[in-house]
Amino acid sequence: MAGTAITIPEIQMEQVSMQYDTGASDVLAVQQVSLKIAKGEFVSLLGPSGCGKTTLLRLMADLIQPTSGMIKIAGQSAREARLAQKYGIVFQNPVLYDWRKVKDNITLPLEMMGVQKARRSKKAEELLELVGLQDFGSQYPWQLSGGMQQRVAIARALSMEPEILLMDEPFSALDEFSRERLNEELLLIWSKVKNTVVFVTHSIPESIFLSDRVFVLSPHPGRLSSVVEIPLPRPRTQEMRNSPEFFQLIAAIRDRFEGV
Template sequence: MRYRTEGSEVVALHQVSLEVGAGEFVSLLGPSGCGKTTLLRIMADLQQPTSGVVKIAGKSPKEARLSQKYGIVFQSPVLYDWRTVKANITLPLEMMSIPKAERNRRADELLELVGLGNFSDRYPWQLSGGMQQRVAIARALAIRPEILLMDEPFSALDEFTRERLNEELLAIWKQIQSTVVFVTHSIPEAVFLSDRVFVLSPHPGRLSAVVDIPLPRPRTQSMRNDPEFFRLITEIRDRFEGV
């Protein structure tokens, strides 16, 4: 992926090649400016690469998007303040002309899944940041995507809330059995969540390492104190190039 700025050219991504398996939880990890969000946006058909090929379950990103293959969760929840929590979740279903009864049924199921069953009639401004992000996750899941793309969804939250939502996300993933591609700049977060971590280094953005995470599942809070957890963090930190 190349950008032209004021007569010069910036290479955001260079020769990045990777494959993600069905049902896998992987993280794109790297510092600011390494191209991890750009790579996710290319997967999501929000940006077009200047060269190379991307396939989503055998389809082009555009074909995958039009066939509702994936849901997206951004760094900011991007909720509509004038719509209730439930109405925010049902919005993509309204756009797909899903019958109202089915929209409500899915929304109720998802509210229970993300632990907000008692907040359906609240408005986003009445919720904490962590609760708003759970609403955003529920909305992304409303279309029952095969793939969930997540762009640093917890980076704006305090560490305690972030770690709790990491555990909740894994519980949700276990139930929905979707493929997850998760962007983060936090090494501990990537290790805790992932089956594999793709380490991206900047200038230009490139894939510098792929690290398997052999920690057993389900992942628990106590695992953060395990020597193997710290070993994996150290291994990934040592893999960064040009940082």
């Protein structure tokens, strides 16, 4: 319609494929994936192990380059976005330095960028409060639980104020109780930061609880099987996990997996 604003997607993939050369034979990890993610949206990439979820995340982050297809980040190439530090990445393992205090782990990216110590210290205080660890800045990572370590990793990823937060199964190593609690805490953090989040998981309930939309990937090679809108209101609550609507969404997503 006339007068309608044209919004550039925060993340756009068009016919993206990724083939790895393993020496003995080529492995097609991702096949012709096209998707669009809006600015400020929380989406999950959901699928079984080996379906290309992490590969897609690495492609978005420009850690690897696609064999074919196009990737745009807010209208820029993935490489331009990476150089402009538009990304924060949280990996499956926190990857913290045990000899650095928690606050120094958080500000490491700022230190590497040459940010002055006073500014780093102020930023560390803000981020520690954001992730609920304001009393643990002087501790060392080995003194914290696994869930607390992952919150430190999230704080570190947010230290450069990235527009996009990429999360690769960050809670998969935790027990179910800790994982559900951190799901709630992540949404609380996101409600304050309001950046775009792409979250990789193989847990259907986790993807539903967190996301605005769930991108369902088929088994190897990874193809975009379907996109599921999650109509649950925000803020999400623990009680929603036991609602009929939640179980209906679980059943609907499970039915969409190809080959199952």
